[in-house]
Amino acid sequence: MNLKEKRIKRSQKTRKKILAVGAIRLSVHRTNLHIYAQLIDDKNNKIVASASTLEPDVRNDLSCGSNVEAAVIIGKRIAEKGKKCGIQNIAFDRAGYKYHGRVKALAEAARENGLKF
Numbered sequence: 001m002n003l004k005e006k007r008i009k010r011s012q013k014t015r016k017k018i019l020a021v022g023a024i025r026l027s028v029h030r031t032n033l034h035i036y037a038q039l040i041d042d043k044n045n046k047i048v049a050s051a052s053t054l055e056p057d058v059r060n061d062l063s064c065g066s067n068v069e070a071a072v073i074i075g076k077r078i079a080e081k082g083k084k085c086g087i088q089n090i091a092f093d094r095a096g097y098k099y100h101g102r103v104k105a106l107a108e109a110a111r112e113n114g115l116k117f
Contacts, residue, residue, distance in 0.1 A: 007096035014093055023091040024048060026078065026110065026117065028103055034065040035102055037078040037110075039087060049081035071102040075109025083114050092117045 001009075018025050019042055029036040036052040051074050052058070053065030058077065062070050082090070097103045111117070 009096070011093070011096035014096070018042070018091040018093060021091060023089060024087055025091045025093045026082075026107075026115065027093040028095055028097065028106055030066075030097060030102055032066060035071050035074055035106065037074050037106060039078065039082050039085070039090065040093075048085050048087065049078060051077040051081060066102070068102055068105045071105040072109040075106040076113050078106075079110045079113035079115045082110075088114065088116055090115055090117045 015025075022043065024039055024041050027038045027040055029038075034053040036050070036054075038050045039048040040046070041048050053062060053070050053074060055077075058070075058073060059065070062073065064070065082088075092107055094103050094107075099107070107117075
């Protein structure tokens with residue numbers, strides 16, 4: 001079993017627990033070049049809001065989309081978009097990634113800007 005398969009297996013366990021709670025989840029995906037965040041409503045199978053370093057507004061402000069600064073900006077943007085949709089309480093889905101570095105920075109920025117998890 002390679003590293004990607006192990007990460008996916010860890011993420012499936014987390015998603016089962018989140019589904020049992022029934023909360024809207026903040027899903028994070030990171031690559032070597034970018035970071036992505038989505039607010040997903042699993043009851044209705046819809047993406048409520050999304051933010052990434054590929055968005056033109058963000059891309060112009062950043063020199064690099066794969067660092068902690070970029071993750072903080074995406075955390076702020078997803079929190080603002082979530083508040084516009086009337087979402088405050090969420091469940092954090094780190095998608096099997098360790099809670100450090102970019103993932104931690106995104107989560108803390110989202111918390112500071114109004115999301116509760």
